[in-house]
Amino acid sequence: MIFSVSAMLILTLLSGLPCFAQDIERFPPPDFDSGYVFPQIQKPLPRAEIFQYLDVVVLLAALSLASYLVYRRRSRQGIFLLTIFSLIYFGFIREGCICSIGAIQNVTLALFDESYSIPLTAAVFFFLPLIFTLFFGRVFCAGVCPLGAMQDLVLIKPISVPPWLQHALRMLAYLYLGAAVLFAATGSAFIICEYDPFVAFFRLSGNMNVVILGVSLLVIGLFVGRPYCLYLCPYSVILRLLSKISQWRVTIGPIEDNCIQCRLCEDSCPFGAITPPTPKEMPAPGGTDRLRLVLLIALAPILITLGGWSASWAGDAFSRMNFTVRLAERIALEDAGQVEGVIDASKSFREKGLSKENLFEESFRVREQFALGGWILGGFIGFVFACKLIALSLFSERSEYEADRSECVACGRCFSTCPQSAKREKKIDAASSA
Amino acid sequence: MGESRKEMNRRSLLQDALRSAGLLGMGGAFGFLIGRAQAQQYCWQIDPYKCIACGNCATYCVLEESAVKCVNTFEMCGYCKLCTAFFDPAPQALNTGAENQLCPTGAIIRTFLEDPYYEYKIDESLCIGCGKCVVGCKAFGNGSLYLQVRHDRCLNCNECAIAVACPSEAFIRTPVENPYRLKGKNHSA
Incomplete structure (x- = not known):
């Protein structure tokens, strides 16, 4: 007992010494007389690789099935069932990772950082839905994306959002995409994953702030259709663009050119994706319209520069998301005596005895990247803004109600509302029974 | 037309x-x-030579009970009677009473082998990955205890929440073929 207490005393005295840098064999492992054998360390294996290929197969199957249901069967019920399947498989079974939205960052990081080698599944999850979009429009959103599924299922009483608000809110998605690419390219953070609002539900555990974000989005989603998809989702920015040139597009009725302009479909769409026909009697294109277009095009470079300039100021604030920048700043502050004490990160850095010059150099390099990245991000936002203004002032003629290529998520809600398609089905039924 | x-x-x-x-x-x-x-596919793992056992692993994992647990490389362990990973720095008495243990969940099982050696095994169902024992073992022992991501629990998130919070950049992407970074007998690696 006396031995042990004095030993403890010595240990307490010793405890100020920094012994972290290296392990020291203070007590040589004993030679056992009793024939004791060292127990093995258990090494439970990660999920087998074959299951990741299974995910790819399921993704391909789900995308194909979604396209089939939207274009051949034209069945809202089928799409609904597929939605539930995707929510269960990609959401609750796969617990939300990896998803196509987050894969944007893996692809970005792989493009900018040669030392990062992208997992095959992440690459496939990024590219495969895009390829499907080029042919079939946003069928990925319709029935495969678990985040979309979650919101589609809670939509009970849709209200219509005024178009000006829709256009304004949609800019958020571009900003989110730009920021996500900037942070991923500089190797700072994967913000899409960090702020994924629904992944906490899929895992049934998660960060409280993100859970609050998710719950609020779901509550909003009771009334506003798919708020995340429409106003935030960075992947939807790419899908929107690609579905503008898709080979086929979602049509409300089975045949075009027989619209009776009953507006039933327009009311059935909770996402405001159905655009009405343009009035028959249009004023002849006058001088003011052309002048406006010219002005807007002239405004574009100004908007781009303005955006770049304002975001370049934010670049420095953004760079604090980077670990190296934060650490370098902390070390510099500690050295200058402007802060008291150490934090875990600076303590660890000092114990490792790494060179401060290298750290500051690295931090400077990252900050320069952010300064440039801020310009590009701001310029991009300015460019998007200018494009939006130009697109809003352009005019294209439509003779009937149709689903907007880029807005339509192919949910199929409007299919059964079209009286023309009901009439056609009746005729087919009558013909087949006769 | x-x-x-x-x-x-x-x-x-x-x-x-x-x-x-x-x-x-x-x-x-x-x-x-x-x-x-x-x-190749990647999974997350802790480099034990970078880890400072700050305790973030216990709280930042997206799982309620962290995927990080403590492991003991027995070949390195000193089998000390007076284990600074097991006992509180100021124990009431040197026995296995809860008040004398460093581990907040009592996850270290101390078994008498032969005088004066004791075996220290981690009960993973109790371990929360706080790293308190790791600090004790590194400071005064051989450093045979360290934290590892247990892949039967890890969800392999695209971005690991603990990696974001790690103050010493100890979290690294490791090829799945070799998913552990275990310390070996030759521990100056």
Whole structure:
């Protein structure tokens, strides 16, 4: 007992010494007389690789099935069932990772950082839905994306959002995409994953702030259709663009050119994706319209520069998301005596005895990247803004109600509302029974 | 009618061209990225030589009960009677009473082997990955205790929440073929 207490005393005295840098064999492992054998360390294996290929197969199957249901069967019920399947498989079974939205960052990081080698599944999850979009429009959103599924299922009483608000809110998605690419390219953070609002539900555990974000989005989603998809989702920015040139597009009725302009479909769409026909009697294109277009095009470079300039100021604030920048700043502050004490990160850095010059150099390099990245991000936002203004002032003629290529998520809600398609089905039924 | 059909043709031609360009571009990017990658999957692991056992692993994991647990490389362990990973720095008495243990959940099982050696095993069902014992073992022992991501629990998030919070950049992406970073007998690695 006396031995042990004095030993403890010595240990307490010793405890100020920094012994972290290296392990020291203070007590040589004993030679056992009793024939004791060292127990093995258990090494439970990660999920087998074959299951990741299974995910790819399921993704391909789900995308194909979604396209089939939207274009051949034209069945809202089928799409609904597929939605539930995707929510269960990609959401609750796969617990939300990896998803196509987050894969944007893996692809970005792989493009900018040669030392990062992208997992095959992440690459496939990024590219495969895009390829499907080029042919079939946003069928990925319709029935495969678990985040979309979650919101589609809670939509009970849709209200219509005024178009000006829709256009304004949609800019958020571009900003989110730009920021996500900037942070991923500089190797700072994967913000899409960090702020994924629904992944906490899929895992049934998660960060409280993100859970609050998710719950609020779901509550909003009771009334506003798919708020995340429409106003935030960075992947939807790419899908929107690609579905503008898709080979086929979602049509409300089975045949075009027989619209009776009953507006039933327009009311059935909770996402405001159905655009009405343009009035028959249009004023002849006058001088003011052309002048406006010219002005807007002239405004574009100004908007781009303005955006770049304002975001370049934010670049420095953004760079604090980077670990190296934060650490370098902390070390510099500690050295200058402007802060008291150490934090875990600076303590660890000092114990490792790494060179401060290298750290500051690295931090400077990252900050320069952010300064440039801020310009590009701001310029991009300015460019998007200018494009939006130009697109809003352009005019294209439509003779009937149709689903907007880029807005339509192919949910199929409007299919059964079209009286023309009901009439056609009746005729087919009558013909087949006769 | 003829005029508008011409317009339609021009538009669809443009779309076809853009679509083909898009397909080619994406195919090229995919091939480039996959060709450069070693087509391998990654999982998260802790480099025990960088880890400072700050305790973030216990709280930042997205799982309620962290996927990080303590492991003991028995070949390195000193089998000390007075284990500074097991006992509180100021114990009431040197026995296995809860008040004398450093581990907040009593996850270290101390078994008498032969005088004066004791075996220390981690009960993983109790371990929360706080790293208190790791600090004790590193400071005064051989450093045979350290934290590892247990892959039967880890969800392998695209970005590990603990890695974001790690103050010493100890979290690294490791190829799944070799998912652990275990300390060995030759521990100056």
